[in-house]
Amino acid sequence: MKKPSFKIIGITLKPNSTPEFYNLLPNLCAWLLRRKKQVVFREEDKERVHKFFKQKSTEGLEFWNSKNFHNKVDMMFSLGGDGTLIGACRRINTKIPVLGINLGRLGFITEFNKNEYFDLLANIMEGKYETTTKPLFHVSISKKGEEHFSDYFFNDAVLAKNDIARMIYLRAEMGHEHIYNLAGDGIIISSPMGSTAYSMAAGGPIVHPDVKGLVLTPICPHSLIHRPFVVPDTAPIQLKILPPHHSVTLTLDGQVAINVDDQDVVTINGSKVKKITLIKNPERLYFETIRDKFVFSKKD
Amino acid sequence: MKKPSFKIIGITLKPNSTPEFYNLLPNLCAWLLRRKKQVVFREEDKERVHKFFKQKSTEGLEFWNSKNFHNKVDMMFSLGGDGTLIGACRRINTKIPVLGINLGRLGFITEFNKNEYFDLLANIMEGKYETTTKPLFHVSISKKGEEHFSDYFFNDAVLAKNDIARMIYLRAEMGHEHIYNLAGDGIIISSPMGSTAYSMAAGGPIVHPDVKGLVLTPICPHSLIHRPFVVPDTAPIQLKILPPHHSVTLTLDGQVAINVDDQDVVTINGSKVKKITLIKNPERLYFETIRDKFVFSKKD
Amino acid sequence: MKKPSFKIIGITLKPNSTPEFYNLLPNLCAWLLRRKKQVVFREEDKERVHKFFKQKSTEGLEFWNSKNFHNKVDMMFSLGGDGTLIGACRRINTKIPVLGINLGRLGFITEFNKNEYFDLLANIMEGKYETTTKPLFHVSISKKGEEHFSDYFFNDAVLAKNDIARMIYLRAEMGHEHIYNLAGDGIIISSPMGSTAYSMAAGGPIVHPDVKGLVLTPICPHSLIHRPFVVPDTAPIQLKILPPHHSVTLTLDGQVAINVDDQDVVTINGSKVKKITLIKNPERLYFETIRDKFVFSKKD
Amino acid sequence: MKKPSFKIIGITLKPNSTPEFYNLLPNLCAWLLRRKKQVVFREEDKERVHKFFKQKSTEGLEFWNSKNFHNKVDMMFSLGGDGTLIGACRRINTKIPVLGINLGRLGFITEFNKNEYFDLLANIMEGKYETTTKPLFHVSISKKGEEHFSDYFFNDAVLAKNDIARMIYLRAEMGHEHIYNLAGDGIIISSPMGSTAYSMAAGGPIVHPDVKGLVLTPICPHSLIHRPFVVPDTAPIQLKILPPHHSVTLTLDGQVAINVDDQDVVTINGSKVKKITLIKNPERLYFETIRDKFVFSKKD
Structure with a gap:
């Protein structure tokens, strides 16, 4: 047409x-x-x-x-x-x-x-x-229920340690269900489009862009039991920093970086998307x- | 209720x-x-x-x-x-x-x-x-366009070599698009429910049951470039045996096994599902x- | 010279x-x-x-x-x-x-x-x-202490299930120390030269030929905790089939295949080598x- | 005694x-x-x-x-x-x-x-x-042939990016032989004792302490072809930063950290060891x- x-x-x-x-x-x-x-x-x-x-x-x-x-x-x-x-x-x-x-x-x-x-x-x-439309996924940071940061990502949101020597401890939830706790360098929440970028480097699967899902890929997890996880993109994913607290950064598409404090909750909301138009x-x-x-x- | x-x-x-x-x-x-x-x-x-x-x-x-x-x-x-x-x-x-x-x-x-x-x-x-309903995915084998086998799987359809010593060569397609050729022990097409079974053993990701997708997990691929692939469960996946031809078996949920010949096409059709009811x-x-x-x- | x-x-x-x-x-x-x-x-x-x-x-x-x-x-x-x-x-x-x-x-x-x-x-x-010399590693099978099979491998000895549908259970020991039990498709014991063959397909590391070691690579282990293991090539490695017993085959370099019974012990002895001469x-x-x-x- | x-x-x-x-x-x-x-x-x-x-x-x-x-x-x-x-x-x-x-x-x-x-x-x-003795491996940094840093590691030497958003490019050599170039978060050179620490988190194999080797484990390599590599611990391993140059840090056992410049050569010399005594x-x-x-x- x-x-x-x-x-x-x-x-x-x-x-x-x-x-x-x-x-x-x-x-x-x-x-x-x-x-x-x-x-x-x-x-x-x-x-x-x-x-x-x-x-x-x-x-x-x-x-x-x-x-x-x-x-x-x-x-x-x-x-x-x-x-x-x-x-x-x-x-x-x-x-x-x-x-x-x-x-x-x-x-x-x-x-x-x-x-x-x-x-x-x-x-x-x-x-x-x-044209085709592609989603930008919403990510926010809140402290004690108050949202103090809000933005979007196309490929991935990465929550990772700043400090070379230390690992960080995270708790990941979907909806209000506990997924797992993670000790390691961090975690990548990747869109299907982003699955061939940093998530793949960290061992994640390739996800076809038509799959309605997000990939949770741990970065160098200090445990043998962690595997990449593909979850529906509709339920909110929440990430919390566990003690002992180290310097942690949230990075969106490798372009926006913001420090995350120990009482912050990072929420990736796959159901709050903005759709961009590509030729x-x-x-x-x-x-x-x-x-x-x-x-x-x-x-x- | x-x-x-x-x-x-x-x-x-x-x-x-x-x-x-x-x-x-x-x-x-x-x-x-x-x-x-x-x-x-x-x-x-x-x-x-x-x-x-x-x-x-x-x-x-x-x-x-x-x-x-x-x-x-x-x-x-x-x-x-x-x-x-x-x-x-x-x-x-x-x-x-x-x-x-x-x-x-x-x-x-x-x-x-x-x-x-x-x-x-x-x-x-x-x-x-x-109750919850879970899909059984349709799988069929056809030769020169004639379907000669038809059944369903819950966890996975596995196309793998019979003979210990040889690897097999496969061509995988989605719709009519070529995904990749694969040399190795075989391939697993897994439902989200089956992702924690054999697919995980072969290195596949865990896929939440609410994700509408199928996982293609190569078994011992003789190449460094193959990764597990999550694709939508709506388009048919077709698997073809490439020469040199060796003895190949299709196994459904580890329960039904059937030999596959070199001109056979195995089709997994995620859109042809039967839904079972679980309490x-x-x-x-x-x-x-x-x-x-x-x-x-x-x-x- | x-x-x-x-x-x-x-x-x-x-x-x-x-x-x-x-x-x-x-x-x-x-x-x-x-x-x-x-x-x-x-x-x-x-x-x-x-x-x-x-x-x-x-x-x-x-x-x-x-x-x-x-x-x-x-x-x-x-x-x-x-x-x-x-x-x-x-x-x-x-x-x-x-x-x-x-x-x-x-x-x-x-x-x-x-x-x-x-x-x-x-x-x-x-x-x-x-010229360079390369080792052939000795492998034997014994039952109740009596050796009834003896041969060599260059690349790898593979102990694996015959039957598509079933996993096998193995106990691996080094010297008399218990390494681990394994449930899955089988295990590969690979020489450094063989590390780029089947072991790599199963997820094993590349091992330089000058390293004096053998690689134990599980094939599709039904557990998240198994990793490839590099051990010295001097201590004997022993593999035992655990119940429930299924049909198991030992394959050497993909060329020699022999059935292994449930009371058989497979011993790979890296200190009993034959050295071949290559130009x-x-x-x-x-x-x-x-x-x-x-x-x-x-x-x- | x-x-x-x-x-x-x-x-x-x-x-x-x-x-x-x-x-x-x-x-x-x-x-x-x-x-x-x-x-x-x-x-x-x-x-x-x-x-x-x-x-x-x-x-x-x-x-x-x-x-x-x-x-x-x-x-x-x-x-x-x-x-x-x-x-x-x-x-x-x-x-x-x-x-x-x-x-x-x-x-x-x-x-x-x-x-x-x-x-x-x-x-x-x-x-x-x-008692048992365990090696500390020597690592040095030199610029244009002049050594300007020298220390030891027990578990691992890690050469990694500082900056969250960027990947680094490395060239790895053993002796004077080119191993590979690597794009990613960095590389871990691990002793057998260190193979169960950070190297394992990055996907490396477990190496028995009696194996005379070092493990090269890439960290989130942006390529599907990189695998962990076990090499003899006798030949020197050299790491060079390739352009475009980003901020890179060498960390020893997660305890000593030093910035590495683009003309620096990091040398890990497995044959220059200090042996410590453990009860x-x-x-x-x-x-x-x-x-x-x-x-x-x-x-x-």
């Missing part, structure tokens, strides 16, 4: 500049401007964009503040790896579709690679594309991506 | 007799007969039942053929381990509720243990109980069972 | 013929005969060798019985995979050096691949080569082989 | 005070003083010792500086867990035998538990005991300890 075509195009750049930007960026912008699109960057990327364009004209490019940028464009390009895309999705209005072009090492969510996307671009600009690469199949990435360690 | 009370009570016995039967069985039957219940065994258990009763009177006990036994009782006791219960569930009319009393080693599905069930029995007989133990919590069984290796 | 040059050259062929033999075998024999070597095959390979030579002359080739073949040649080529080489090493006089040319899938012990060995052959024939490929490095085989799944 | 009896007895206390000290310490000291032993603590423990004695007399107790304490006693008690014992062993003259009394959670090296040691004490004081518990068997600790999670 044909969708309305896009007028205002936002472009998010990965934080670390790569040589690839010098070619790819002027070409992409020229292509879009020729088709009478409005091309918009974040204000904070203005200086870098001018650098990438060197002598080339940047006429027609616009630079907006973060609020407008994440709410008033018609679609957004994310140029970078999965991290860049996830970062953009955390801030963007969930109605705006995002197209990820992979410039990083492993592109799982970033479905287009930098060599193939141009062929598909004309169609996409004209509204011939499919699908019609040539990408899920299992093929898995095979490509892990068997041959292919880099796009 | 109160349900209609039971009149006709079937009793299935585990195939291997245990000393426990000599006490438990006469006591249970006497208790039921006093309450004017009709107590029914399978014809094939007649000789054993008499043996267990020794001098005690077996008056009032009935012995029915398998067809009547599995279709015309109001509820059924399964006395044995999870295997006995699963065996009964494969044959019973899915409307008839089953109550499992655990006499085996590890009771996961068999929710009542032999010391605690008596207290709950009076209530249950009067219709004060809760719940109100005092059993899922995670508590997991902890009891695996942390302390408690035997009921 | 230069060693005495070889006069009589034995050639062992892998049991399953491959197209590669049609080229490789006539070329190798011609090369050897031109250099006045005596070229010897096993009598049982006579028909196959003639087939591989097609119209070409087989004049000068000799066919000896197994006893002479494995004791009176000066060196031996093994043409095949690791299995072929191991099979030859089980029978050959341990003084005779063996050179493995890999025609199989994964060549770990078979150090030469079929494309590179010719360059090195002239030197080797003239005595310019290095080293000077261009092969251990870790490079590991990387090649497992990272890139390279096939020679 | 009877050994010379001890005159001067040192007592090392675990850094965190436990209630157990209030009973155990006055009793132990009184027992020793009655037998005319000289009882010595570290100067820094003076205040705590007086606290533990409450009203009881501390007459006869001596408090020495660290240098004298670790060199001039005849034997030493370590009261605490494995960490306390390892800390003492790092500083003590290797000739002085150490007896570990376990007050901690898991006592692997600390062979005596607080309930059983008193029975054995009379014999030990009279010289009737056996053995004649009633402790290795595999029994393993079973006790991991199967039943027994706490002494």
